[in-house]
Amino acid sequence: MFEYLIILIVLLLVALVLEKTHHVHLFHNRKERLEITALFFVISVIWDTFAIWRGHWVFPAGNNLGIVIELMPLEEYLFALIIPYFIITIYKIMDSKFRGRAK
Numbered sequence: 001m002f003e004y005l006i007i008l009i010v011l012l013l014v015a016l017v018l019e020k021t022h023h024v025h026l027f028h029n030r031k032e033r034l035e036i037t038a039l040f041f042v043i044s045v046i047w048d049t050f051a052i053w054r055g056h057w058v059f060p061a062g063n064n065l066g067i068v069i070e071l072m073p074l075e076e077y078l079f080a081l082i083i084p085y086f087i088i089t090i091y092k093i094m095d096s097k098f099r100g101r102a103k
Helices: 003-021 030-054 074-102
Strands: none
Touching: 003 074, 030 074
16 A cells, blocks of 8 residues: 555655765755756646546555545655656766766
């Protein structure tokens, strides 16, 4: 029942640990962090809401927490926040590794 939420929490924890252990700076300042996060979030929510409305994606009851805001379950909003953070963290680490190799 909580698999989706557990996966998101694990990915968030992995990203936080990687960011700290690799000393990765994802954003230049808090304003940039807020703006980029908001942009990813808004685009993701619009995309997901449209897909759910059209019937492309379905979130059957019992497979998530049961907290639904508009058309989307809470986990999908968390997905919109956590996955971009995770991907940017991995990208920054890989980028720094490859740039270090190129020198």
